[in-house]
Amino acid sequence: DAGVTQSPTHLIKTRGQQVTLRCSPKSGHDTVSWYQQALGQGPQFIFQYYEEEERQRGNFPDRFSGHQFPNYSSELNVNALLLGDSALYLCASSRGTTNNEQFFGPGTRLTVL
Amino acid sequence: GESVGLHLPTLSVQEGDNSIINCAYSNSASDYFIWYKQESGKGPQFIIDIRSNMDKRQGQRVTVLLNKTVKHLSLQIAATQPGDSAVYFCAERETSYDKVIFGPGTSLSVIP
Numbered sequence: 263d264a265g266v267t268q269s270p271t272h273l274i275k276t277r278g279q280q281v282t283l284r285c286s287p288k289s290g291h292d293t294v295s296w297y298q299q300a301l302g303q304g305p306q307f308i309f310q311y312y313e314e315e316e317r318q319r320g321n322f323p324d325r326f327s328g329h330q331f332p333n334y335s336s337e338l339n340v341n342a343l344l345l346g347d348s349a350l351y352l353c354a355s356s357r358g359t360t361n362n363e364q365f366f367g368p369g370t371r372l373t374v375l
Numbered sequence: 376g377e378s379v380g381l382h383l384p385t386l387s388v389q390e391g392d393n394s395i396i397n398c399a400y401s402n403s404a405s406d407y408f409i410w411y412k413q414e415s416g417k418g419p420q421f422i423i424d425i426r427s428n429m430d431k432r433q434g435q436r437v438t439v440l441l442n443k444t445v446k447h448l449s450l451q452i453a454a455t456q457p458g459d460s461a462v463y464f465c466a467e468r469e470t471s472y473d474k475v476i477f478g479p480g481t482s483l484s485v486i487p
Contacts (some may be wrong), residue, residue: 293444304477305419318474352418366418
């Protein structure tokens with residue numbers, strides 16, 4: 263049983279560019295949450311998707327957007343990249359949305375030059 | 376805004392000793408708390424959780440204690456092993472909201 267998978271593992275972009283990160287949830291999970299983890303800090307909640315809709319959002323600008331597909335996989339899009347967007351982007355999946363254990367993927371390391 | 380914080384950023388313990396990692400939270404409405412372990416190059420791994428209607432919960436070699444009066448959470452690791460070396464995060468969640476709020480983390484180093 264595969265756990266949460268993310269692609270790509272590493273990515274280098276330049277300022278102003280756009281990036282799309284992908285996540286496949288653990289089998290049987292229907293909820294996907296995205297987090298940004300800056301170096302040396304705890305993960306910060308970006309948003310959560312359930313039933314193909316954004317349910318909750320953290321304090322991130324509209325440059326951060328997402329999507330969930332019918333097979334529960336998800337994408338995170340970031341437009342107009344800034345140097346400060348360099349971070350590890352984590353995807354977590356769970357079954358339902360009410361305090362169920364979240365399983366994290368290995369993350370995508372994004373570097374913005 | 377509301378946040379979860381840790382008292383100690385780093386902790387070094389001798390192999391075989393017990394480890395205690397502390398965490399303070401500020402959102403009194405939080406009713407679900409989780410401890411995660413994150414090894415280098417990996418995503419956070421669930422260790423143990425506790426709901427606000429409990430004071431203590433035990434797992435394999437780990438115990439989480441919750442003191443709602445002082446908004447304090449701790450993780451105890453018995454007989455710490457080299458494989459326990461990692462960064463540990465406490466996190467909180469409020470039932471009416473889906474987002475999990477992480478603390479800044481404590482780096483645990485186990486000395487062989």
